[in-house]
Amino acid sequence: MVAPVRAKAPFDPESPARLHPDVALRDESFGALAYHFQNRRLVFLKSRALVELVVDLEHHECARAAVAAHVGIDEVDAYVAALGRLYDAEVIDGR
Amino acid sequence: MGADRSLRDRFEHGLAAPICLTWELTWACNLACVHCLSSSGRRDPDELTTSEARTLIDEFAALKVFYVNVGGGEPTIRADFFELLEYAVDRKVGVKFSTNGTRITRTRAQRLASMDYVDVQVSLDGATRVVNDAVRGAGSYDAALLAMSELSDAGFGRFKISVVMTRENVGQLDHLEALAERFGAQLRLTRLRPSGRGVDSYESLRPTAAQNRALYDWLLAHPDTLTGDSFFHLSAFGEALEGLNLCGAGRVVCLVDPIGDVYACPFVIHEEFRAGNVRSSGFRNVWQNSELFRSLREPGNAGACASCGSYDACRGGCMAAKFFTGLEMSDPDPECVFGHGEAALAAKKLTLRPTSSPDHSRKVPVAISAR
Numbered sequence: 001m002v003a004p005v006r007a008k009a010p011f012d013p014e015s016p017a018r019l020h021p022d023v024a025l026r027d028e029s030f031g032a033l034a035y036h037f038q039n040r041r042l043v044f045l046k047s048r049a050l051v052e053l054v055v056d057l058e059h060h061e062c063a064r065a066a067v068a069a070h071v072g073i074d075e076v077d078a079y080v081a082a083l084g085r086l087y088d089a090e091v092i093d094g095r
Numbered sequence: 096m097g098a099d100r101s102l103r104d105r106f107e108h109g110l111a112a113p114i115c116l117t118w119e120l121t122w123a124c125n126l127a128c129v130h131c132l133s134s135s136g137r138r139d140p141d142e143l144t145t146s147e148a149r150t151l152i153d154e155f156a157a158l159k160v161f162y163v164n165v166g167g168g169e170p171t172i173r174a175d176f177f178e179l180l181e182y183a184v185d186r187k188v189g190v191k192f193s194t195n196g197t198r199i200t201r202t203r204a205q206r207l208a209s210m211d212y213v214d215v216q217v218s219l220d221g222a223t224r225v226v227n228d229a230v231r232g233a234g235s236y237d238a239a240l241l242a243m244s245e246l247s248d249a250g251f252g253r254f255k256i257s258v259v260m261t262r263e264n265v266g267q268l269d270h271l272e273a274l275a276e277r278f279g280a281q282l283r284l285t286r287l288r289p290s291g292r293g294v295d296s297y298e299s300l301r302p303t304a305a306q307n308r309a310l311y312d313w314l315l316a317h318p319d320t321l322t323g324d325s326f327f328h329l330s331a332f333g334e335a336l337e338g339l340n341l342c343g344a345g346r347v348v349c350l351v352d353p354i355g356d357v358y359a360c361p362f363v364i365h366e367e368f369r370a371g372n373v374r375s376s377g378f379r380n381v382w383q384n385s386e387l388f389r390s391l392r393e394p395g396n397a398g399a400c401a402s403c404g405s406y407d408a409c410r411g412g413c414m415a416a417k418f419f420t421g422l423e424m425s426d427p428d429p430e431c432v433f434g435h436g437e438a439a440l441a442a443k444k445l446t447l448r449p450t451s452s453p454d455h456s457r458k459v460p461v462a463i464s465a466r
Contacts, residue, residue, distance in 0.1 A: 024187065026112065026159040030105040033114070035161035037189065037212060042114060042161070044102055 009094070011087040013080045017066070018058040018095040025051065034091045043089050050082060054092060057083075063092075103341050109392040112158040112382060114347045115323070117361045120148075120176070121168040121353050122455035126195050128220075128231045130259060130300060132291040132362055133352070135168040136457035142353040145175045147374065151351070152179070154378045155188045162189030162212070166361070168353070168455075171198045177206065184212040193218055193257060195235060196242025204245035208252070216257040216283060217242055222270035226263045230300070243278045255321065257283045262299070265306040268313050272320075283321035284314075286328075288362040289419040289429075291451045297420070307430060308332065328412035328428045331405035342414050345370070345391030349382065352453070357381045359391060362415035364451045398425020399439065405432075412436075421448040 019025070026033045031045040045051045053070045060066035067079045086092045123138035124131070143151065155163060163183070170176055170192050183190050189212035196217045199207075207213055219239045221227030227236040246254050256275050258264065264271070268284075275282040289297035302310060311329040314320060314336055324338035339347070344359040351357050355373040358364055370388050371381035382388065400411045412428020420429045421443050427435040 024159060024161060026161070028105075028111055029108070030102070033110070033161075037161075037187065040162075040189070040214070046102065 011063075011084040012094075013064040013067070013083065014062050016058075016061060016095045017063040017083070017087070017092050019054055020090055020093045023091050025055070027051070034086075036090055039090060041089065043086070043091050045086075045091075050079070053079065053083075054086065057092060058095060103339055106339060106341060106343070106347055107392065107394065109346045109388065112160050112379075113349050114161075115164065115343060116155070116160055116349055116351070117164045117166055118151075118351045119166050119168060119353055119361075120170040120179070121173050122453075123172045124168045124195070125172070125197055126169070126232050126235055127457060128218075128235075128292070129296040130220075130230060130261075130287055130291070130293040131456075132288060132293055132451075133166075133168065133364060134291040134451055134454040134456050137455045138168075138172075139353055139453075139455060143355050143374075145178065147355070148175070148179050149182055151355070151373055151378060152183045152186060152188055154373075155183075156186040158379055158382075160188060162191055162214075165190050165192035167193075169195055169198065171203070180210070180213065184210060187212070189213070191216060191255075194242070195231070196239040197235075199242035199245055201245050201249070204242070204249035204251060207246070208249040214255065215246060215251065216255040217246070217280075218257050218259075219271075219274075220259050220261065221264045222267040222274055226267065229263065230259075230261065230296075243280065247278045247280075252279070254278075254280050255283045256280050257285065259285055259287050260302055260310060261287055262302055262306065265302050265310050268310070272317070281319075281321060282317075283323070284310075284326075285323050286325040286413070286416075288413065288415050290362040290364065290415055292456065294419055294448065294450050301430065304430075304432070304434065307432065311336070311432075328409045328416075328430055329432060331403075331409040331432045333408075335408060340408065341410060342395075342412075344368075344414050345388040349388075351378070357385070359387065360415060362413070363418060364453065365418070365449055366452050367418075367449075369452075396425055398423070399435070400425075400427055403427075403433070403435070419449060419451075 022038045023034050023036050031047045032051040034043040057066045063083050067076050071079050119133055122135045124135040127136055171194055180190055191214035193216045217239050220230045224236040272282055287301050311332045318337050326336055327340040330336050330340050348360045350361040357370045359368040370385035397406050400406045416429050417426055422439055426439045429436040429440055
């Protein structure tokens with residue numbers, strides 16, 4: 001079954017986020033594999049830090065706050081950008 | 096993803112569980128395709144029982160194997176096929192299964208359409224009856240197209256049409272694409288290997304060098320076409336094709352056969368590539384600890400390809416294609432785009448080629464039976 005195409009809001013790091021409910025994670029030595037059971041895509045999370053951040057998103061009031069709690073100040077932009085890519089791939093979504 | 100080398104390097108060391116696990120449920124088949132990689136035909140009395148199959152699915156679920164590629168033989172011939180399908184998807188182990196379509200009736204198509212986490216691949220090896228039936232047998236084209244109609248009418252959605260590329264059908268790529276569009280399906284192309292009964296048909300059916308070039312160009316122009324990463328040997332032409340561009344055998348790929356034997360990939364069904372059996376030691380143990388899989392996860396030896404500037408693109412090609420044409424693992428792929436494989440083959444003409452171990456081919460000609 002194909003879901004109707006809906007225009008998706010762009011990623012907003014100031015909004016609350018979470019691991020997408022249709023996504024399962026499997027730990028791997030390099031980080032984790034994410035599998036989306038609806039769109040059937042595999043996505044690779046390429047570091048442990050990113051995996052821990054993604055799993056912890058739901059405990060923070062917004063994505064940027066989660067990033068700030070997980071990485072140093074000089075890495076915030078890179079991790080916010082990484083979350084943006086995971087949002088586009090539907091590994092994470094808003095809540 | 097094609098350009099992501101750091102990830103590929105990590106994949107070479109293997110994963111906690113396979114990404115691409117093929118499970119052949121049965122050797123029973125009502126067709127007798129000339130390139131059948133598992134030499135299927137007759138059922139084996141020692142096939143996993145329903146209860147053993149369920150135990151294996153439990154293990155897949157525990158390992159977070161997100162989906163399995165189910166094949167055969169013709170998997171729908173097993174009387175417990177739908178029972179196992181439902182058992183798997185209930186445990187969030189998705190199933191992509193391959194079928195020749197002969198048993199996809201309207202009722203079964205509707206049942207499949209109602210299930211989540213199920214993908215169907217209908218095998219078709221030509222856009223025309225003549226080209227397809229020469230490989231898959233008389234009546235198989237009509238049966239596959241009927242199944243495609245039923246799936247489409249039942250509202251299954253985007254099923255796959257799975258085509259093994261041969262000398263006879265590379266010229267039909269646009270026609271195949273149009274056929275897939277007609278049914279709202281997605282085209283999936285895979286490489287012909289000299290495995291199973293393909294040992295005998297490979298020489299006459301494999302695409303020519305010029306056809307491989309045409310296929311490569313077509314794939315670059317149609318990046319959404321599914322290939323199961325099977326044409327990575329063609330990435331040596333230049334730009335990398337979609338996918339990991341890596342031999343995944345024992346690293347991200349493996350095969351479980353109908354009696355529970357585990358092999359490094361679906362195309363190397365031979366004692367030399369058998370890692371163990373799920374009955375005696377469980378799947379997890381075989382995947383994580385078998386000596387064979389551990390050795391396949393060691394850094395590769397570029398061998399004769401070491402001095403080639405394109406080694407990084409094709410990594411020496413397909414292990415199964417080398418093995419069953421009598422080449423060494425350190426030799427180039429027999430279809431090396433620079434012709435080095437042809438030279439290696441010519442030099443080995445007199446050596447004995449291995450054949451796939453279990454052969455369940457039927458001894459009499461096959462006619463397509465009623466559903």
